[in-house]
Amino acid sequence: MSEQNKTVARRLREECFSKGDMKLADELLDENYVYHGPSIMEEVKGREAFKQAVAGFRAALPDLRETVEDQIAEGDKVVSRFVSRGTHKGELMGAPPTGKPITIRGTDISRIRNGKIVEAWVMWDALAMLQQLGLVQGLGT
Numbered sequence: 001m002s003e004q005n006k007t008v009a010r011r012l013r014e015e016c017f018s019k020g021d022m023k024l025a026d027e028l029l030d031e032n033y034v035y036h037g038p039s040i041m042e043e044v045k046g047r048e049a050f051k052q053a054v055a056g057f058r059a060a061l062p063d064l065r066e067t068v069e070d071q072i073a074e075g076d077k078v079v080s081r082f083v084s085r086g087t088h089k090g091e092l093m094g095a096p097p098t099g100k101p102i103t104i105r106g107t108d109i110s111r112i113r114n115g116k117i118v119e120a121w122v123m124w125d126a127l128a129m130l131q132q133l134g135l136v137q138g139l140g141t
Contacts, residue, residue: 002073005112009078010068012117013108017066017084020058022051030118037122061086061102080108084124088133095135102132 012028015021025047035044035053044053058064064086072079083105088098106124110117130136 002078004115005076005078005110006071006073006080008112008115008117009071009080009108009110012110013066013068013080013082017054017058017064020055022054025051025054028117030113030116033117034119035122036120038124038126057092060088060090060092060097062089063087076111076113078110078112080110082106082108092133093130095133098133098135100133102129104129104132 008028011024016025016028029047029050031047032045033047033050035050037043044050061084064084066082066084068080068082070081083103085101085103087101088095090097104125105128106122109121111119127136
């Protein structure tokens with residue numbers, strides 16, 4: 001079961017986010033899916049709300065590519081360490097496009113029931129993203 005759960009979590013990142021395959025979200029997410037996370041997607045409730053949030057993120061970063069670098073599974077949970085790369089070509093968090101590339105890292109803890117993700121807790125480095133876009137200065141700059 002752990003390997004199957006890892007595959008579900010990996011596909012959400014590498015296919016839904018990277019390829020924009022929102023039909024796959026129907027297969028991978030429970031209808032009442034809940035996403036807990038920072039900034040752009042704070043808390044998203046429901047599969048359709050998730051699709052809209054991801055579409056908005058992909059509009060800002062149309063070449064978005066997410067890669068799962070490591071996973072650990074235990075019971076009904078999968079922890080995925082991922083990296084996201086893309087180019088800021090659309091409005092993002094109220095900021096106009098900068099054309100700058102970004103690389104952000106994050107961790108996702110997904111709870112899976114009956115082969116579908118029912119809840120996820122996601123933390124990613126939003127500050128690093130804003131610094132890379134030149135929207136926030138780093139310490140010492």
